[in-house]
Amino acid sequence: MIGAGEAMAAAQPRVVAALAARFRDLDLAEEAFAEACAAALPVWRAEPPRDATAWLWRAAFRKALDMRRREQTRRSAVLDAPAPEPTPEDELMALDEPIPDERLRLIFVCCHPAIAPESRAALTLKVVCGLSTERLARAFLMAEPAMLQRITRAKRKIRDAGVPFEVPGRAAWPERLSAVLATLEIAYAQAYEDAALAGETAGFADEVLRLSGLLAELTPDEPEVLALAALVRYAEARRPARLDDHGAMVPIGRQDMSQWRRPMIYEGLELLNRAASFGRTGPCQLLAAIHGAHLSRLETGTTPWPAIVDLYDTLVLLRPGPVTAVNRAVAVGEAQGPEAGLAALPPPMDWLPWHAARAHLLEQAGHVPEALEALRAALAMEPPPAERLFLQRAAERLAG
Known part of the structure; x- marks a missing residue:
């Protein structure tokens, strides 16, 4: 039985x-959910109910209605008449919509062209995926x-520009696809960097696997969409x-x-082959091809580093x-030698993968004290459990 916090x-x-799509207010949705969680704690006590999502949905929906009734400054908002005690399935799954999934619909909303391009993915990951601001800052390498x-500016833009909380027509999808893909890719990267799926992003792996497949079905003539679906399948194939x-x-x-x-x-290979057939190479296709090159070791027994x-x-x-x-520097180190890999590393940065990559290349080059120092720097950045254990073992080996 999972605990209340996990549920x-x-x-x-x-x-x-679902709340954001229903009430057309991102802040209201987050605040109502937070209040529902606060109300749940004394009621749930030792363990959550059998359907915790349904419980929280009903509680949050009522909270949002109460908050909206008290709100006097936004009388001009046009709201749908509230349905009586809707079930989560009624509200979250609208199968007759062009995008038959509430989260994927809201991703398209948050990726509206009126929102600054650099803000779209961050806003979506915050609202739709529930990533903390601290985790988002790490993902985007910023303070x-x-x-x-x-995120605050993006929410304000949605409010002030009157961005509609509705499914955009298919003609409007292409102008939003790059932001949608960036959102899904970053969400998956957060799960991928946690090999044990032990943190707050554990659910992202299966979710992006599902959403990328759904998006590929909806836009079968978009090579980058197909390639992202291939990339996620290639990576998840290695999960065990x-x-x-x-x-x-x-x-x-x-x-x-x-x-x-x-x-x-x-399945990933078939998707990537379909993407390649369009003759328009993009970043997702290259990333999927890199994963595919690693997987080719199944057939050849060696990794084609060059x-x-x-x-x-x-x-x-x-x-x-x-x-x-x-990532390129690590590949260069494998193909051309560790010194070449070290030369290819970008300037020093306060980022765990940079320290880990440098430690690996330094060890391969025989610079043990420097490698140990880099490992300690990586460990100081609070890696996920599986990655921490791997780094600790490497540090103990070098120190011993």
Whole structure:
């Protein structure tokens, strides 16, 4: 039986998405859900009810109605007449809509062109996925106060511009797709960096797997959409091999390939082949191709590091940035030697993957004291449990 906190965290994205879509107010949705959780704690006591999401939905819906009735400053808002005691399924799943999922619908709303491009993904991850501002700041490599300002401005823009809380017509989808894809990709990256799925983003892996598949069905002629669905399937195919028997993360090159899920790999391959058939290469296709190159070890027994470096060289042109640069440096280190990898690392940054990559390359180059220092810097940044255990083992090995 899961605890109350876990049940609330699991219900948050679904309930907040439905409240926001119903009341057309992002702040109201978040505040009503928070009040519902506060009301739940003394009632639930030892354990949550069988259907915690339904309980929280009904409580949050009532809270939102009460808050809206008390609100006098927004009398001009046009609201739907509240339905009597709706079930979560009634409110959250509108199967006759073009986007038959409340969260995917709200992602399209939050990715409205009126909102600044750099704010769309952050706002969606905050409202729809329930990511904390602190976690968002880490994901976007920026200070927490700056991230809070970005989200606040985006919410204000939705309110002041009168952005409609409705499913956009299909003609409007292309102008929003890049932001929608960025949102799903970042959401999945948060789950991927936690090999044990032990943190607040644990549910993102299955959710993005589902939503990316749904989006691929809705837009079968969009190669980047198909490629994102392929990427997620490639990565999830390796999920069973990402932990050892003691719960430590296993790097991709050391994973037991017999644990990789072949049906999911084949599904990803079919999607990526369809994406490639359009002849319009994009970042998601390159990222999926990189994952596919790693998976080719199933057939060849070796990882094609030079080919992976070539893919990263192209990705750097389409999506420059520290994430791409750090991953490319690791690939360069495998293909051309650790010193070349160290030379390819971007300038120092206060980011866990940068320290971890540097530690790996330094160890490979024989610079043990510096590698140990880099590992300690990475450990100081509070990695997830599986990653922490992996780094601790590496530090103990170097120190011993």
